[in-house]
Amino acid sequence: MNDHFKETVLAFFKSLSTVLAAVLILSGLQVSAQELPEPIKALQKHGLKVVGELPAVGGLKAYAGYMDQQPYALYLMPDGKHVMVGSVFDAKGDNVTREPLKVATAQPMSKRTLAQLEASKWVRDGSAAAPRVVYAFTDPNCPYCHKFWEQSRPWVKAGKVQIRNILVGILRDTSPGKAAAILAASDPAQALTENEQNFAAGGIRPLKPIPSEPRAALLANEALMRELGMQGTPAIFYEDAHDILHSATGAPPDADLETILGPR
Numbered sequence: 637m638n639d640h641f642k643e644t645v646l647a648f649f650k651s652l653s654t655v656l657a658a659v660l661i662l663s664g665l666q667v668s669a670q671e672l673p674e675p676i677k678a679l680q681k682h683g684l685k686v687v688g689e690l691p692a693v694g695g696l697k698a699y700a701g702y703m704d705q706q707p708y709a710l711y712l713m714p715d716g717k718h719v720m721v722g723s724v725f726d727a728k729g730d731n732v733t734r735e736p737l738k739v740a741t742a743q744p745m746s747k748r749t750l751a752q753l754e755a756s757k758w759v760r761d762g763s764a765a766a767p768r769v770v771y772a773f774t775d776p777n778c779p780y781c782h783k784f785w786e787q788s789r790p791w792v793k794a795g796k797v798q799i800r801n802i803l804v805g806i807l808r809d810t811s812p813g814k815a816a817a818i819l820a821a822s823d824p825a826q827a828l829t830e831n832e833q834n835f836a837a838g839g840i841r842p843l844k845p846i847p848s849e850p851r852a853a854l855l856a857n858e859a860l861m862r863e864l865g866m867q868g869t870p871a872i873f874y875e876d877a878h879d880i881l882h883s884a885t886g887a888p889p890d891a892d893l894e895t896i897l898g899p900r
Contacts, residue, residue, distance in 0.1 A: 673712055675712065676701075679710065687744040753800070760798055761825065762792040772869075774803055776815050780886050812846060872896060
């Protein structure tokens, strides 16, 4: 990932009026005979993932891509040597980029994020046979994580959902040790349950010193949490009926529980 490129594009988006196109001009090479023009391929080297074409606007060929959790519309200039990154507005002031870009990138971005979540070090709460899978970045000291644990009991106990807890240790000085104690336990799922059942009394005893394996897992989980743009716990990820991944932070309102956990 090229942070300089990302920060430059985001700075343009923030600084321009919402009624103007947000534009970044980037130099490229001559268009080749390959599928993607050279300026588009140049952006791929900066970490941008191109997912396909967008409807042409104003005679400009357009492509959809994303980097981290941010989608981008790419417009190839007539000379084939430059590309604009941003949004296009029509004579009514309507953003004609937003919806096509959302449609083009939602599923690829969801699949990539889901693969990252699946590959992380998580602890399952619930049956492995439960048909619905929800991921949650969880800190053992987090009161809102505990509340979400309590809220989810009817779904988990009924075997309708499994919650894959991605342990992090970010809230208090005892958080890393508690998270490590859960990860290093002979039965991590039982250790997680023990922490939640005894949350009011302080939860699980922190592990000191923290062995290298759980420490590495915690660092990787925290890095993934930052990469996905999540700043608080629980950070919850769930799919809708169209396999599009959504996120929510904090203990959900009761009215949102079926959206996240499925029918009760």
